[in-house]
Amino acid sequence: MSIYEDVILDHYQHPRNNKSIEHPTAAIDVNNPLCGDKLHFEISDKNGVVDNVGYTGEGCAISIASASLLSEYAKGKTKKELKSLKKEDVLGLLGIELTPNRMKCALLSWEALVKTVSR
Amino acid sequence: MFNPKQVRDDFPIYYHNPDLVYLDSSATSLKPISVINKLTDYYKKYSANIHRGIYQLAEKASEEYEETRKILSLFINSKIPEEIIFTKGTTESLNLIAASLGSDILQEGDEIVTTIMEHHANFVPWQQLVERNGAILKVIGINDQHELGIVTYNYAGKAIIDFEEIITNRTKILALTYVSNTLGTINPVKEIIKAAKKKNPQIITVVDAAQAIPHYEIDVRDLDCDFLVFSGHKMLGPTGVGVLWGKKKLLESMRPYQFGGDMIREVKLEQTTFADVPHKFEAGTPPIAEVIALKESVAYLNYYGFEDIRKHETSLVTTAVSQLQDEFGELIHILGPQNPKNRAGIVTFTLNGIHPHDIAQVLDESQVCVRAGHHCTMPLHDSLGLAATVRVSFYLYNTKDDIDKLITGLKRAVSLLKKNI
Numbered sequence: 001m002s003i004y005e006d007v008i009l010d011h012y013q014h015p016r017n018n019k020s021i022e023h024p025t026a027a028i029d030v031n032n033p034l035c036g037d038k039l040h041f042e043i044s045d046k047n048g049v050v051d052n053v054g055y056t057g058e059g060c061a062i063s064i065a066s067a068s069l070l071s072e073y074a075k076g077k078t079k080k081e082l083k084s085l086k087k088e089d090v091l092g093l094l095g096i097e098l099t100p101n102r103m104k105c106a107l108l109s110w111e112a113l114v115k116t117v118s119r
Numbered sequence: 120m121f122n123p124k125q126v127r128d129d130f131p132i133y134y135h136n137p138d139l140v141y142l143d144s145s146a147t148s149l150k151p152i153s154v155i156n157k158l159t160d161y162y163k164k165y166s167a168n169i170h171r172g173i174y175q176l177a178e179k180a181s182e183e184y185e186e187t188r189k190i191l192s193l194f195i196n197s198k199i200p201e202e203i204i205f206t207k208g209t210t211e212s213l214n215l216i217a218a219s220l221g222s223d224i225l226q227e228g229d230e231i232v233t234t235i236m237e238h239h240a241n242f243v244p245w246q247q248l249v250e251r252n253g254a255i256l257k258v259i260g261i262n263d264q265h266e267l268g269i270v271t272y273n274y275a276g277k278a279i280i281d282f283e284e285i286i287t288n289r290t291k292i293l294a295l296t297y298v299s300n301t302l303g304t305i306n307p308v309k310e311i312i313k314a315a316k317k318k319n320p321q322i323i324t325v326v327d328a329a330q331a332i333p334h335y336e337i338d339v340r341d342l343d344c345d346f347l348v349f350s351g352h353k354m355l356g357p358t359g360v361g362v363l364w365g366k367k368k369l370l371e372s373m374r375p376y377q378f379g380g381d382m383i384r385e386v387k388l389e390q391t392t393f394a395d396v397p398h399k400f401e402a403g404t405p406p407i408a409e410v411i412a413l414k415e416s417v418a419y420l421n422y423y424g425f426e427d428i429r430k431h432e433t434s435l436v437t438t439a440v441s442q443l444q445d446e447f448g449e450l451i452h453i454l455g456p457q458n459p460k461n462r463a464g465i466v467t468f469t470l471n472g473i474h475p476h477d478i479a480q481v482l483d484e485s486q487v488c489v490r491a492g493h494h495c496t497m498p499l500h501d502s503l504g505l506a507a508t509v510r511v512s513f514y515l516y517n518t519k520d521d522i523d524k525l526i527t528g529l530k531r532a533v534s535l536l537k538k539n540i
Contacts, residue, residue: 004536033497035507
């Protein structure tokens with residue numbers, strides 16, 4: 001079975017929110033030196049509710065699709081909700097099963113999101 | 120010349136995975152049935168500890184173990200079998216040299232010379248050592264042909280070595296790889312060692328032969344190196360066993376690296392005297408079955424012969440490079456020397472805009488196994504401005520069919536993952 005499902009390919013080919021945002025309230029840089037994946041992740045929030053998300057960087061299809069899906073998911077959620085986002089939730093968004101080796105690709109943007117909302 | 124399709128019959132993994140396209144032999148080779156049988160024979164028939172028991176099984180195990188030492192000694196043309204030390208693998212062999220000899224001879228301000236194309240196993244131990252001893256690590260770079268910067272080839276194909284000021288009278292160790300596991304570059308090790316010793320006759324030379332021993336005849340006396348190290352599992356042998364070959368005089372002068380059973384002559388409350396080489400460096404129960412089975416991989420390689428193995432691999436590499444270039448043109452960037460004489464059975468590349476991990480993953484969906492990542496050569500990848508690459512590596516069981524399946528898989532990866540189309 002392929003992990004390159006339509007959802008993943010769509011978000012990889014056309015990543016949503018793949019740019020810097022105006023007036024971010026928090027930002028973070030994360031990377032995975034083993035793959036060379038790099039991600040700059042930004043959010044802005046009003047009264048604890050995330051109203052904008054953006055990111056720039058490079059990575060494999062899984063890490064880009066994951067950042068794109070998470071950026072859509074995060075909008076409108078409270079920082080408190082996002083802080084407790086679990087790894088399993090990210091995999092649920094992607095809708096695929098990943099081997100341990102590819103898990104870290106999917107979880108880079110999750111790490112970025114959780115750290116940004118915790119700032 | 121052998122038929123690779125027949126060779127496959129000796130490798131049970133193809134029976135269990137009939138559609139397997141294994142193109143990752145530089146990471147570890149597949150194992151022939153003779154090696155596997157030798158491993159299980161030990162466990163089934165004479166699994167006793169070595170060098171201790173007075174009973175027959177123990178004597179049989181010790182004999183088989185020591186026979187591998189003799190066979191390996193002949194295999195690399197060592198003067199005496201005692202110059203062969205069994206380790207866990209290349210990494211442990213290199214760490215042993217660095218921790219024992221390295222830390223004893225290196226003074227503040229001394230130098231170790233290595234190259235940018237080293238595997239981390241032949242880089243990090245030296246980097247850590249100079250840091251501890253206040254010494255200096257000098258790193259030889261590569262040219263646009265992805266060969267060492269100190270090497271040029273004349274019209275007759277002879278390697279000319281110019282160390283310039285890299286090696287000085289403060290250089291204690293030169294550590295270099297015979298074959299780059301990423302670029303596939305074959306270094307003219309003999310000429311490099313000769314040139315290095317001309318600059319500084321006291322220099323200790325360490326050759327990482329992990330990627331060379333499975334593919335070429337190696338003669339340590341002809342190379343005139345001081346140490347040569349390799350692993351069993353890349354040369355059709357078991358995992359968990361490797362070799363440190365060193366000149367006896369040097370080995371005798373070195374402190375043991377680990378202490379315990381089997382490496383002592385006499386232990387008193389106040390002090391211990393150590394066994395002679397090689398046992399001084401083989402503390403504890405070694406990987407007995409693995410050492411014993413390693414001689415079967417030597418027998419297997421000798422049966423087919425390095426001349427034919429090399430011919431076969433060169434033919435596969437040449438075909439792969441030209442097919443990849445024809446199929447992917449501007450999209451593909453292939454690393455390594457263009458002259459097939461200077462290139463081992465390795466083709467490393469990137470496909471524009473597609474992450475190597477995605478390529479490997481798509482290939483895996485059709486059972487094509489390649490390596491994607493930095494292949495434990497991060498300094499080399501940094502110097503090339505690359506985070507990761509895809510590596511294809513060949514051995515005697517690979518066929519042109521394997522290359523066709525690789526190309527088909529890559530075409531699928533491109534059609535799935537290429538952006539802006």
